[in-house]
Amino acid sequence: MPDHDRASSQAPGRSSCRSCWLAAPGLLWMGLFFLAPLGLVFAISFASRGTYGGIVWEFTAANYLDLLHPLYGKILGQSLWYASLTTAICFVLGFPLAYVIARSPARWQPVLLLLVMLPFWTNFLVRTYAWMILLRQDGLANRFLMGLGVVDAPLELLYTPTAVVIGLVYSYLPFMVLPLYVAVERLDPLLVEAAWDLYASRWSVFTRVVVPLTMPGIVGGCVLVFIPSIGAFITPDLLGGARSMMIGNLIQHEYLVVRDWPLGSAVSFVLMAIVMAAVVLYYRHADRTAEALEGR
Amino acid sequence: MATSSTPPFLASDQSLSPTPSTIDVRGIVRRHGAVLAVDQVSFQVRRGEFFSLLGPSGAGKTSVLRMLAGFEDPDEGDLLIDGRSMLGVPPNRRPVNLVFQSYALFPHLTVFDNVAFGLKMRRVASTLIEAQVRQALTMVKLFGKEARRPAQLSGGEQQRVALARALVNKPAVVLLDEPLAALDQQLRQAMQVELKSIQQQAGLTCVCVTHHQEEAMMMSDRIAVMHQGRMWQVGSPREVYERPCNLFVSRFLGVSNELPGRIGAPIGEDRLFQPIDADQPPLTVRTLTSEQAGRPATLSLRPEQLRMARERPATSGPVLSGRIEKVLFAGSDTKYLVRVGPERVWETRMTSDASLPSFAAGDPVFLHWSLPDGRLFFE
Numbered sequence: 001m002p003d004h005d006r007a008s009s010q011a012p013g014r015s016s017c018r019s020c021w022l023a024a025p026g027l028l029w030m031g032l033f034f035l036a037p038l039g040l041v042f043a044i045s046f047a048s049r050g051t052y053g054g055i056v057w058e059f060t061a062a063n064y065l066d067l068l069h070p071l072y073g074k075i076l077g078q079s080l081w082y083a084s085l086t087t088a089i090c091f092v093l094g095f096p097l098a099y100v101i102a103r104s105p106a107r108w109q110p111v112l113l114l115l116v117m118l119p120f121w122t123n124f125l126v127r128t129y130a131w132m133i134l135l136r137q138d139g140l141a142n143r144f145l146m147g148l149g150v151v152d153a154p155l156e157l158l159y160t161p162t163a164v165v166i167g168l169v170y171s172y173l174p175f176m177v178l179p180l181y182v183a184v185e186r187l188d189p190l191l192v193e194a195a196w197d198l199y200a201s202r203w204s205v206f207t208r209v210v211v212p213l214t215m216p217g218i219v220g221g222c223v224l225v226f227i228p229s230i231g232a233f234i235t236p237d238l239l240g241g242a243r244s245m246m247i248g249n250l251i252q253h254e255y256l257v258v259r260d261w262p263l264g265s266a267v268s269f270v271l272m273a274i275v276m277a278a279v280v281l282y283y284r285h286a287d288r289t290a291e292a293l294e295g296r
Numbered sequence: 297m298a299t300s301s302t303p304p305f306l307a308s309d310q311s312l313s314p315t316p317s318t319i320d321v322r323g324i325v326r327r328h329g330a331v332l333a334v335d336q337v338s339f340q341v342r343r344g345e346f347f348s349l350l351g352p353s354g355a356g357k358t359s360v361l362r363m364l365a366g367f368e369d370p371d372e373g374d375l376l377i378d379g380r381s382m383l384g385v386p387p388n389r390r391p392v393n394l395v396f397q398s399y400a401l402f403p404h405l406t407v408f409d410n411v412a413f414g415l416k417m418r419r420v421a422s423t424l425i426e427a428q429v430r431q432a433l434t435m436v437k438l439f440g441k442e443a444r445r446p447a448q449l450s451g452g453e454q455q456r457v458a459l460a461r462a463l464v465n466k467p468a469v470v471l472l473d474e475p476l477a478a479l480d481q482q483l484r485q486a487m488q489v490e491l492k493s494i495q496q497q498a499g500l501t502c503v504c505v506t507h508h509q510e511e512a513m514m515m516s517d518r519i520a521v522m523h524q525g526r527m528w529q530v531g532s533p534r535e536v537y538e539r540p541c542n543l544f545v546s547r548f549l550g551v552s553n554e555l556p557g558r559i560g561a562p563i564g565e566d567r568l569f570q571p572i573d574a575d576q577p578p579l580t581v582r583t584l585t586s587e588q589a590g591r592p593a594t595l596s597l598r599p600e601q602l603r604m605a606r607e608r609p610a611t612s613g614p615v616l617s618g619r620i621e622k623v624l625f626a627g628s629d630t631k632y633l634v635r636v637g638p639e640r641v642w643e644t645r646m647t648s649d650a651s652l653p654s655f656a657a658g659d660p661v662f663l664h665w666s667l668p669d670g671r672l673f674f675e
């Protein structure tokens with residue numbers, strides 16, 4: 001994929017750049033409002049905090065070293081854990097869903113995909129508040145569980161890590177389903193039959209044939225869920241309470257509550273590094289898969 | 297030498313099974329919605345036999361193959377492999393392997409791993425796998441290409457991998473779904489010979505689905521002709537070609553030069569036959585049954601059974617006059633289309649031999665044949 005893109009954009013670009021000016025407004029916008037602030041934040045992450053919360057322009061790596069403190073380590077670890085758990089649950093829920101959609105009659109597929117996307121048309125904040133109502137002490141979830149006799153006393157759901165992961169899974173499941181759908185849709189059903197015919201059990205068919213051949217979709221879906229999950233900020237804030245702080249909340253806390261902008265900037269860059277690592281992993285994998293399938 | 301069109305339930309040759317059959321299909325029915333894809337089909341395949349299901353697309357032959365493989369279950373009837381009923385047995389528990397028309401090779405695995413797949417799934421020891429995969433690859437002449445991926449192979453090589461992937465498991469039956477359809481003509485002909493010799497060498501029992509009548513005749517020990525979900529005739533290639541049970545089988549297995557008419561008066565042991573075309577004189581035909589005079593029938597002849605002459609031949613046998621309409625040179629053979637009636641053109645072939653008399657378009661000619669060759673089909 002990336003190779004192909006590079007090739008097709010390079011050929012006309014090399015001969016002339018007459019249409020380059022078309023990119024100018026976009027580039028200007030990105031430069032002014034993305035690159036410049038990013039540089040600024042990067043610079044601030046190496047400055048230190050003034051006594052009353054200002055920025056003192058003295059170069060120091062102390063902010064990054066501070067992040068090694070167990071307290072921050074815990075928040076970082078917690079974020080990685082929540083994001084990984086969210087990704088795993090999304091995969092387990094999303095794969096069968098994507099498989100069924102991709103194998104359903106062609107005329108139903110757009111409708112089913114639309115249904116997957118439908119929650120996105122509602123305001124994110126409204127959806128998160130809805131989960132607060134569902135998960136609170138006398139909420140629908142508890143009343144349902146008690147009605148069935150599964151539990152005697154209401155569970156403590158809201159303001160727990162469980163609530164955060166539920167909220168994250170709910171929000172980002174479509175990001176898992178869509179790339180998986182594309183990958184499964186491209187998978188030749190005859191390969192599944194061939195494996196089945198060659199004595200593979202259903203599980204072996206899945207692990208030996210379906211998973212390797214839909215790997216680009218799996219990695220893509222996982223990256224798309226993992227990245228927004230690890231940076232999540234509203235969901236843990238509203239559903240998680242103080243105990244389930246994530247990196248996003250830490251950044252907000254440092255900027256707005258503690259007013260330690262340099263530390264907040266350092267945290268932002270650590271988050272960005274994690275996200276970048278995930279993206280690099282994804283492209284590496286996509287390249288390798290393409291190579292393998294094309295037999296290069 | 298005449299047969300009326302036999303009902304399909306009598307067409308299978310259940311009497312001919314001295315050895316226990318590897319496959320025993322008993323009256324299977326398969327419905328796709330309201331359509332009867334397979335209608336009361338029964339047949340047996342003997343050990344080591346190459347058995348072809350031949351028919352046009354939509355004949356139900358692929359459905360039969362998929363039921364043998366286990367991807368579909370019959371709605372009625374039973375299906376036995378090595379004496380065991382296969383109803384409800386999933387594909388991975390059946391002693392059969394399918395060679396797919398599109399090969400369905402695993403693109404993420406090397407040639408070696410593709411061929412080893414079935415053995416690995418059955419948890420064969422890895423030392424044995426190594427030896428058996430090499431043996432199978434040697435058999436299909438792909439030794440030395442173990443490390444390639446399917447995308448790096450030519451169509452013919454992919455076909456061989458697909459074959460090796462099936463036969464390495466030593467299944468009771470190898471199922472072939474249009475095995476050579478994706479190859480170009482020359483490769484196809486070479487592979488026909490090779491596939492047949494591999495089958496004989498390894499003693500494989502094969503059930504092959506094809507719509508290619510020539511291929512079926514060259515490779516098969518027996519052919520089952522299918523049409524509209526039914527099995528019309530089962531027999532050796534020569535049987536079904538020379539003694540087709542009805543006009544459909546006759547037309548499907550080759551060129552059938554036809555002449556509709558009515559049975560006439562007896563002449564000795566033979567009968568007169570009055571063609572429907574008014575300008576043709578009566579012919580003699582041979583019919584075993586004491587057919588009623590006036591019964592409508594269709595006379596059919598294969599192109600190679602016809603002989604062509606400029607002068608009316610001095611024979612007591614049947615002769616038909618006509619005019620050459622087209623001469624089609626096809627290398628070793630030359631095809632002649634001869635108009636024998638206002639709406640009737642027959643085809644005959646002659647070796648393209650310069651020493652033989654040559655005919656040109658427009659020439660008036662006489663077609664004649666030996667009396668027993670003319671086959672009669674009754675409505």
